Amino acid sequence: MTILDGKKVSTELLNELKLKIDKLDKKLGLAIIWVGNNEASNIYIKNKLKRCEELGVIGKLYHLEENATEDEVINLIESLNNNDEINGIILQSPVPDHIDIIKCFNKIKPSKDIDGFSNISMGNLVLGKPSHISCTPKGIMKLLDYYHIDLDGKNVCLINRSLIVGKPLFNLLIRRNATVTMCHSHTYNLSEHTKNADIVISAVGKPKFITKEMIKFGAVVIDVGISRVDGKVVGDVDYDNVLDQVSYITPVPGGVGPMTVAMIFENLLEKID
Numbered sequence: 633m634t635i636l637d638g639k640k641v642s643t644e645l646l647n648e649l650k651l652k653i654d655k656l657d658k659k660l661g662l663a664i665i666w667v668g669n670n671e672a673s674n675i676y677i678k679n680k681l682k683r684c685e686e687l688g689v690i691g692k693l694y695h696l697e698e699n700a701t702e703d704e705v706i707n708l709i710e711s712l713n714n715n716d717e718i719n720g721i722i723l724q725s726p727v728p729d730h731i732d733i734i735k736c737f738n739k740i741k742p743s744k745d746i747d748g749f750s751n752i753s754m755g756n757l758v759l760g761k762p763s764h765i766s767c768t769p770k771g772i773m774k775l776l777d778y779y780h781i782d783l784d785g786k787n788v789c790l791i792n793r794s795l796i797v798g799k800p801l802f803n804l805l806i807r808r809n810a811t812v813t814m815c816h817s818h819t820y821n822l823s824e825h826t827k828n829a830d831i832v833i834s835a836v837g838k839p840k841f842i843t844k845e846m847i848k849f850g851a852v853v854i855d856v857g858i859s860r861v862d863g864k865v866v867g868d869v870d871y872d873n874v875l876d877q878v879s880y881i882t883p884v885p886g887g888v889g890p891m892t893v894a895m896i897f898e899n900l901l902e903k904i905d
């Protein structure tokens with residue numbers, strides 16, 4: 633059994649990215665828009681800004697009040713679209729309920745849409761055209777590739793259909809000739825699908841959701857979920873109990889999470905028209 637060490641792989645990737653960033657004539661700028669005071673967002677944003685500092689990227693936080701209007705968010709996005717010092721814009725999810733996040737994502741111009749959540753970025757991804765690809769799915773693909781995990785013709789059970797994880801990841805896997813079954817909360821007999829899979833990717837957000845009985849012997853397990861149990865960060869997988877059932881597995885923390893952050897900076901360096 634091999635642990636898919638996202639921390640190690642992302643550190644290597646970030647070191648390579650730093651060498652490229654150091655060679656640029658002009659510093660890169662990353663704008664992060666945070667609306668409200670979601671506690672988890674606070675942690676994620678601090679982490680992203682810390683990475684900016686380490687890589688020599690100018691990270692700028694635009695923190696709006698919980699009661700900021702949709703127009704205020706859109707006006708800010710539009711001014712950042714026109715700001716030459718800013719190469720990428722992240723609108724941190726979630727936003728308060730009165731703001732239509734998809735509408736806001738669509739205001740970010742594609743070249744600065746580092747998260748790849750806009751209709752144009754997502755459409756280009758589906759069509760296989762150049763686009764910024766959402767960081768978590770892209771990070772998962774990088775991790776699989778790093779460990780030479782073959783996807784061609786493999787059965788992949790993907791448990792998630794969100795814009796952030798499932799939809800982009802489905803397309804990336806299909807592009808690499810995997811046979812993908814996309815499951816969600818209305819799927820009947822989930823374990824029949826997981827047991828048939830060479831690779832199980834779970835992004836549900838429920839601790840111990842994936843048990844040993846649900847996994848075929850020798851399968852690859854990618855755990856995207858993040859939950860907190862007694863103050864500790866855990867994934868979806870009953871990790872200790874599945875270890876002797878799998879060939880490869882991502883730990884939580886230290887698996888998909890660090891890869892996601894590294895992909896932000898890979899996307900920031902990428903030129904998309």
Ligand code: NAP
Nearest residue numbers: 768792793794797816817835836837856857858888889892
């Ligand atoms: P989400 O939109 O809530 O998606 C959860 C998915 O799980 C949905 O597709 C949902 O189905 C499905 N689901 C829920 N209960 C299920 C059940 N009993 N059986 C089968 N499927 C079920 O959340 P998200 O934003 O995609 O994030 C998912 C998880 O990944 C969260 O824990 C999040 O914190 C984590 N995450 C981690 C990273 C990282 O970098 N490590 C990045 C992004 C997200 P429906 O569509 O039918 O509701």
